Structures are given as structure tokens and as C-alpha cells.
Amino acid sequence: MRIAGIAALAAAAALASPGQAAPAKRDDALWRAAVNARADQIALLQQIVDIDSGTGDVDGGRKVAAILAPRLQALGMTVETVPAEAPGLPDNLVARLQGKGRGRILMIAHLDTVFGPGTVAKRPFRIDQARAYGPGVADEKGGVVQGLQAIRLLRERGFTDFKSITFLIESSEERGSPGTRALIARLLAEADVELNLEPGDPPDMLTVWRKGSTTFHIAVKGRAAHAGVAPQDGRNAAVELIHQIEANDVFPKSGPGLTANLTVMRAGTRHNIIPEDAEAQINVRVREKADFEKVEQTYRANAAKPRTPDATVAVTRESAYPPLPSNAATEALADQAQAIYAGLGLTLGRGGNGGASESALAADAGVPALDGLGPVGGGFHSDAEYLELGTLTPRLYLLTKLMMELGANPPPRMK
Structure with a gap:
């Protein structure tokens, strides 16, 4: 990780919970696997960023899904195409993996962006030493790729200490999920915890509340x-x-x-x-x-x-996302994530913002939820959108390790 990136991450220390758990021991084998996944992560990210898929772009959404579905199937997942619940929207993808443990994990990411047709032609995917750029690179195609890579790392490790992992890649989040509300409700009814792959806020933050x-x-x-x-x-x-x-x-x-x-x-x-x-x-x-x-x-x-x-x-x-309120279940998940990150010698902050997401629906249904688990980014919904490349590997490690812990020991439902 570059020196500037380490300094930025360290700056988040003041934002961390004062009562966070002691650092978890680093899983060296998992860390090496996360490092080795970086090249494939960036290649897949470029592939799907360079497809226009603004909300309502049915053809673009199908093209992105056509790239992701075979990769998920190759990981042994059962992949279902679920029609959108509103007209003029692409189908949603639901990928499922069965294990031998207790925890039922639901990951949610979205492939739609806020950018119209022709945006990619004007500003396609590009990277410099520190950042990746392009329409939807952080919000939220970086999270989509990270979720797929985390499942890949689990499969390569032979990890099965979970009851189920369900990965929802939805197509209308930027409009409040009009094409996915009933589907999300059904999936939440089968889940012990929801992990949302919206981007982390700078310098390196989890999202524990949302408007x-x-x-x-x-x-x-x-x-x-x-x-x-x-x-x-x-x-x-x-x-x-x-x-x-x-x-x-x-x-x-x-x-x-x-x-x-x-x-x-x-x-x-x-x-x-x-x-x-x-x-x-x-x-x-x-x-x-x-x-x-x-x-x-x-x-x-x-x-x-x-x-x-x-x-x-x-x-x-229009139908609304409720707020994701500050709550004990989310804070406990944040404590767990911070301990994992501390094992890497890094500090993970926590905060909130005005951007709505599906995690609010999870909390509303009594399912513990943690948001902002994707790579760190900024400039969302603008031509300046970027993703911090220095967070790809630690955030992939964090998500994978968190899934391992929650698969073995799922949290209780919210009261």
C-alpha cells in the first residue's frame, strides 16, 4: 500500500469507536490470497465499468449480468435471474451457495449507476497510481467485484462453515430499488445478517447509519x-x-x-x-x-x-428507503470489522451519510446490517467519481474474514 494511503487510513483513528475490540490475529494465508486477487479484481472491474448500465438501461444491465453470472456459476453458486418488479428495468441476479454451518449471510450490491448511455465512451475506465476512475467505478461496481472475489477466496480455501451465502446483485438501487423490494424482503426473511457493498467513505470508513x-x-x-x-x-x-x-x-x-x-x-x-x-x-x-x-x-x-x-x-x-438508524446490532458488527482490520495494522472508522441503501430495509426487518463494506471511493454521482486502489486488498480481506466469522457465529436478530 502506498505511503499516502497508509497516512490517510491512519487519520481515521479518531473516528473509530473508543471501545472497539482488540485486534484479531492476521490470517496470513487469506491475506496472500487477497493480494493475489488484485489483478483479477482490477481486470473485472474495468470490464464491467466499461459498460453503460444506468438505472433503466435494460441492455446495459443485461450485459453486465452476462459477465457476472458465469463467474458466479464457476464458483459453484446457483444463479437465478429474477425479473424486475417494475417495468423498464433489467433483471436481478441472485447467487446462492450452501455450506455446512449456521450463519445465513446476505450480501447486496447493485450494478446500476446514475449515468446515461454514452458516458463510457466519454470517460472510460482508467487508473493512475492511486485511483481508478469511470462511471460507477465505486458506486457500486467496485463492491460487486469485491463480493464476487470474496466468494472466490472462500471457495479456494474450501471454507464451508456457513449455512448459506446469498449474493443479490440488483438493478435499480439508484431509484430506491423499485424493481427489487419484494425480492429483498424475501431474502431478508432467510438471512441472519446483511452485508452491503456500498463504497466506504474516505479516508477508510464503515457506514453505520444512513438517511x-x-x-x-x-x-x-x-x-x-x-x-x-x-x-x-x-x-x-x-x-x-x-x-x-x-x-x-x-x-x-x-x-x-x-x-x-x-x-x-x-x-x-x-x-x-x-x-x-x-x-x-x-x-x-x-x-x-x-x-x-x-x-x-x-x-x-x-x-x-x-x-x-x-x-x-x-x-x-415515490416509495422511500427508510433511514438506517444508529443501533446496537450494527455497532456490534462494526466492532467485529474493526478488530479484523486492526489485525492488518489498519484503523477502520465509522460514520454515516445521506446516501440511502438496502441496509435500511434490513434493519427495518430486524436483520443486523453493516454497510459501506466496498472499496473506498468518492466523487459519487459525478464525473469525478473515483475508487481508492489502495483499499482493494484490505477491504477484500475484511469482507472475506467477516463472512467467515459470521458464517460460524451469526448475530442474533435485532429487537
């Missing part, structure tokens, strides 16, 4: 008219939408708690027509579930009082 997320749609119906001949006959939906946005602008845009941010606006069809329709989308993140209702009540109250005569305003809400 919940939903998007509110505000749609205005006005009346079209000629903008030059008879504008007075029109009812301008765009103007009313602006009024609604201003009235609703009462919540913070950043910070540790509730945030609400305007992300999409649409209005009008021609330069000489008063807009009949206008729509906005506002993305809301919360630490407390009740805040979703607080926002909705505000938006609906304002919708009932349009300032434009004869205009109507409708408010709808």
Missing part, C-alpha cells in the same frame, strides 16, 4: 394559450410551479438531519405557448421517518392554495 430517501413530485396543470395573441387566456403552470417551490422552500438543503433539494424541473413545449403543464422533483433525505410526513404535509398544504387562478397542483411521493 432515508424519497422524491416528491409536484405537478401543476394550467391552461395553454397563445403567448402573443391571448396570453390573458392562459394559466401559466410554470409560474405556479415557481410559487409552489418558493412556498415549499422551508427545509434545510444540507446538514445532518432533514434536507430537501430541488433536482428536476420541466415546463413548456414551445416558445410561443403559455405552459399548460409543469413539474418539479424534490429529493428529501431524513434521519427520522416522521420527517417524511412533515414534508408531505407542508407540500400538500401549499398545493391546496395555488396562487394562479384555475391552476391545480398535485403532490405525489
Whole structure:
């Protein structure tokens, strides 16, 4: 690992739990296997990053799955293609492996990104001495590859001290998993623990809490008219939408708690027509579930009082990820992970962020969950997205060792 990377990892010490367990002894054979997996990890990462697979890109999602499924089958896993639960989405992959032990482990990763068709052609996968770049390289194709490689290391070792390992690679996480909700619920009912392969935050962090997320749609119906001949006959939906946005602008845009941010606006069809329709989308993140209702009540109250005569305003809400709250079960898993990492002479921090994930669904179902187990990255949802290459090997070791420990000794369900 490069010197700068070690310094960055060490900087996380202040963020670690003060009561973390003593370092676990390093498994030298597993460490060597993780080191030796690096070249294949990077090669597979390049292969799937260089395929556009933004949410809703059915063809791109199928291409990524077509690369992953044979590799999972070659590891002795039973691979099932599960149709998406919403239209216009690729199928999901569910790979299963049976063992001889007690723990039922569910790993979740997602192959969809936030980037549209043609992104790869503009900025394909590339690496420098420290980082890998490309659309979805960390969020979350790096985690997909890490999950597959961890299973490979277990198979090469002949490790079977688990009851089952289920690896869900889903295709619609970036929209709140509309194509996977029922599937996730079924898999959680069969799991003792959920390990989520979202990227770790810099410098080297686990995610032990997350905000919940939903998007509110505000749609205005006005009346079209000629903008030059008879504008007075029109009812301008765009103007009313602006009024609604201003009235609703009462919540913070950043910070540790509730945030609400305007992300999409649409209005009008021609330069000489008063807009009949206008729509906005506002993305809301919360630490407390009740805040979703607080926002909705505000938006609906304002919708009932349009300032434009004869205009109507409708408010709808997408299905939401609940928050992943701070909880004892997740903290205990984080303690376990920190002890494993300390055996490598490294310090693993813990924290949280506003990015939602499936781990919140796990905790909501009473299944202990640990998030942010993928390689460390940053610049998510932007052209600056990157993955820290120096974390590939220690994070692969961590995930594999954690699966070994949880397979042998699964945690109790949450109360």
C-alpha cells in the first residue's frame, strides 16, 4: 500500500469507536490470497465499468449480468435471474451457495449507476497510481467485484462453515430499488445478517447509519394559450410551479438531519405557448421517518392554495428507503470489522451519510446490517467519481474474514 494511503487510513483513528475490540490475529494465508486477487479484481472491474448500465438501461444491465453470472456459476453458486418488479428495468441476479454451518449471510450490491448511455465512451475506465476512475467505478461496481472475489477466496480455501451465502446483485438501487423490494424482503426473511457493498467513505470508513430517501413530485396543470395573441387566456403552470417551490422552500438543503433539494424541473413545449403543464422533483433525505410526513404535509398544504387562478397542483411521493438508524446490532458488527482490520495494522472508522441503501430495509426487518463494506471511493454521482486502489486488498480481506466469522457465529436478530 502506498505511503499516502497508509497516512490517510491512519487519520481515521479518531473516528473509530473508543471501545472497539482488540485486534484479531492476521490470517496470513487469506491475506496472500487477497493480494493475489488484485489483478483479477482490477481486470473485472474495468470490464464491467466499461459498460453503460444506468438505472433503466435494460441492455446495459443485461450485459453486465452476462459477465457476472458465469463467474458466479464457476464458483459453484446457483444463479437465478429474477425479473424486475417494475417495468423498464433489467433483471436481478441472485447467487446462492450452501455450506455446512449456521450463519445465513446476505450480501447486496447493485450494478446500476446514475449515468446515461454514452458516458463510457466519454470517460472510460482508467487508473493512475492511486485511483481508478469511470462511471460507477465505486458506486457500486467496485463492491460487486469485491463480493464476487470474496466468494472466490472462500471457495479456494474450501471454507464451508456457513449455512448459506446469498449474493443479490440488483438493478435499480439508484431509484430506491423499485424493481427489487419484494425480492429483498424475501431474502431478508432467510438471512441472519446483511452485508452491503456500498463504497466506504474516505479516508477508510464503515457506514453505520444512513438517511432515508424519497422524491416528491409536484405537478401543476394550467391552461395553454397563445403567448402573443391571448396570453390573458392562459394559466401559466410554470409560474405556479415557481410559487409552489418558493412556498415549499422551508427545509434545510444540507446538514445532518432533514434536507430537501430541488433536482428536476420541466415546463413548456414551445416558445410561443403559455405552459399548460409543469413539474418539479424534490429529493428529501431524513434521519427520522416522521420527517417524511412533515414534508408531505407542508407540500400538500401549499398545493391546496395555488396562487394562479384555475391552476391545480398535485403532490405525489415515490416509495422511500427508510433511514438506517444508529443501533446496537450494527455497532456490534462494526466492532467485529474493526478488530479484523486492526489485525492488518489498519484503523477502520465509522460514520454515516445521506446516501440511502438496502441496509435500511434490513434493519427495518430486524436483520443486523453493516454497510459501506466496498472499496473506498468518492466523487459519487459525478464525473469525478473515483475508487481508492489502495483499499482493494484490505477491504477484500475484511469482507472475506467477516463472512467467515459470521458464517460460524451469526448475530442474533435485532429487537
